[in-house]
Amino acid sequence: MKKCAMIGCGGIGNYHLEHLVQFTDIIELAGFCDLIPERAQSFCDKAGAGKAYTDFKQMYDEVNPDMVFICVPPYCHGEIEYETIRRGIHFFVEKPVSLDIDFSKDIAAKVKEKALITAVGFQCxxxxxxxxxxxxxxxxxxxxxxxxxxxxxxxxxxxxxxxxxxxxxxxxxxxxxxxxxxxxxxxxxxxxxxxxxxxxxxxxxxxxxxxxxxxxxxxxxxxxxxxxxxxxxxxxxxxxxxxxxxxxxxxxxxxxxxxxxxxxxxxxxxxxxxxxxxxxxxxxxxxxxxxxxxDAGIPCDRTFVEAVVSGDASKIRSPYEDALKSLIxxxxxxxxxxxxxxxxxxx
Ligand SMILES: NC(=O)c1ccc[n+]([C@@H]2O[C@H](COP(=O)([O-])OP(=O)(O)OC[C@H]3O[C@@H](n4cnc5c(N)ncnc54)[C@H](O)[C@@H]3O)[C@@H](O)[C@H]2O)c1
Structure with a gap:
């Protein structure tokens, strides 16, 4: 079973959680991280699984996830993506992918280099x-x-x-x-x-x-x-x-x-x-x-999860490098x- 983690347990994180709990046939919900500890813990409680963290690097060290849902606000991107890529973790990230075009171009290039599977929250x-x-x-x-x-x-x-x-x-x-x-x-x-x-x-x-x-x-x-x-x-x-x-x-x-x-x-x-x-x-x-x-969010999330499980990303409709164009x-x-x-x- 592939391990799935989440960083950012706020509004949209909860939307994804509601979907992810339906996918436990193919994934294990292993860790939830938020700067606010109660939020991370409440996601563990809802999922009935996983461990709560306030530091995503510690979560990565302990859980070693195969994939992560990054659900942080637009101004919080940066270190999370670099560390996720460095560790070779496939990631789903919420739109807008950042507020910095140069940063996102760099991320898109590194994703390509490492052949990582990515998806962005354009569920429409x-x-x-x-x-x-x-x-x-x-x-x-x-x-x-x-x-x-x-x-x-x-x-x-x-x-x-x-x-x-x-x-x-x-x-x-x-x-x-x-x-x-x-x-x-x-x-x-x-x-x-x-x-x-x-x-x-x-x-x-x-x-x-x-x-x-x-x-x-x-x-x-x-x-x-x-x-x-x-x-x-x-x-x-x-x-x-x-x-x-x-x-x-x-x-x-x-x-x-x-x-x-x-x-x-x-x-x-x-x-x-x-x-x-x-x-x-x-x-x-x-x-x-x-x-x-x-709910269009279900096929959106399921497509990413299945892509990581199968290694075939061809059905993902909004990979990072495409979502970058919507940012631009x-x-x-x-x-x-x-x-x-x-x-x-x-x-
Ligand atoms: N796809 C959609 O339709 C849709 C809908 C709503 C929001 N969003 C997007 O989702 C993103 C988040 O929005 P939201 O409404 O959930 O915000 P939110 O403020 O409700 O939640 C964000 C959470 O991220 C946490 N966080 C921030 N930095 C962190 C870090 N370094 N480590 C761990 N946790 C961290 C915050 O503590 C907060 O709990 C935004 O980019 C927003 O545009 C997408």
Whole structure:
């Protein structure tokens, strides 16, 4: 049985733990590490297995894991990855992989050198709505991508400090940037405007809202709005619209995928209006809906664990070197926001 450990027993660590306890047919949950001892101990209690640590090196010495889930905040990457690689431990790491592109490039190179298996927490790539989305991309030429992700300020204290979290684009909306890359195309150029002044909160030092214009390598354009200014769910939003000349589709990460096209029989909606160019106004015959089934985090985590057990990493949809590109994409938006200039994206 391969041994699995975890570093960082907070919010997302708990999400992974809920999955990992279902995989004890192929792994042993051997150790949990957090700077806060009670957190590590509570994970052992939940798992009914493993030993609690506050020092990951001591855990590595004693447990000697085959794989580790690294679930620490964006500003805590560095020594953990170097030590994990030095010891030849395969690793799953949460997004964003860091806030330092040079560091992450170095990690990607070292991972390659050591032929380690890696995966990153872009579970949206494993959603059941991904397959129909790929079909849509293959069958249609997309002209415009419009996306939004608006929510409130996440509760973890480090999040409000852009230096530690990376801000909304890098820490949260990276899921949308990543799935656009995965389903559609790579970005070539970004231009981002940010604004502040609505969120009133102690120790808050990041952008409330931003808008990014994107030019993709295939020539299509995109616009992505994001914000953490919302105080009520009524103001929340999350969707990506991919528009072709004769139809459009709306992808909601790990939720749904809807294709709006000309109704087959005619173009008359229920009220009797002629629907010009917007099949979505018609009641149903021009709309096809796919709903997410199950928790995409389960196949995401299971794929990594199985890859380590079998030695075959081919089914992992977000290895480290690919996730690095989503970091570069989102950090380019931050750079643009800071300089007021468009930023060319080079991987
Ligand atoms: N994939 C997703 O959908 C998703 C969702 C939420 C969070 N995340 C990502 O997960 C990461 C963690 O977020 P979170 O909400 O769980 O944060 P959190 O603050 O709830 O938990 C992080 C934990 O890491 C611990 N930690 C930090 N440095 C450590 C170290 N050197 N050794 C041991 N423990 C250490 C902290 O004590 C804390 O308990 C972030 O990068 C976040 O973006 C991903």
């Amino acid at each position: 790539r494993y959603g059941t709505v991904v397959e129909p989305s790929f079909d849509f991309m293959n069958e249609n030429e997309i002209v415009l991508v419009e996306a939004s992700r608006v929510g409130g300020v996440p509760e973890v204290e480090w999040w409000r400090d852009k230096k530690r979290s990376g801000g909304m684009i890098v820490e949260c909306t990276i899921h949308q940037f990543d799935i656009i890359r995965y389903l559609f195309d790579e970005p070539e150029l970004v231009f981002t405007l940010g604004a502040r002044g609505w969120v009133e909160m102690e120790d808050y030092d990041t952008d409330d809202v931003s808008v990014t214009a994107i030019r993709f390598r295939n020539g299509a354009l995109g616009v992505l709005s994001t914000g953490c200014y919302a105080t009520e769910g009524a103001s929340f939003d999350s969707k990506i619209t991919f528009s072709a000349r004769d139809k459009r589709a709306v992808h909601k990460i790990i939720s749904s995928f809807e294709v709006f096209e000309k109704a087959k029989a005619d173009r008359i909606d229920v009220e009797g209006f002629v629907v010009k160019g917007d099949g979505g106004l018609g009641k149903s015959s021009g709309v096809t809906t796919y709903k997410q089934e199950g 994409f989102t950090m380019a938006c931050n750079e643009s926001m800071e300089t007021g200039l468009p930023v060319k994206i080079e991987y």
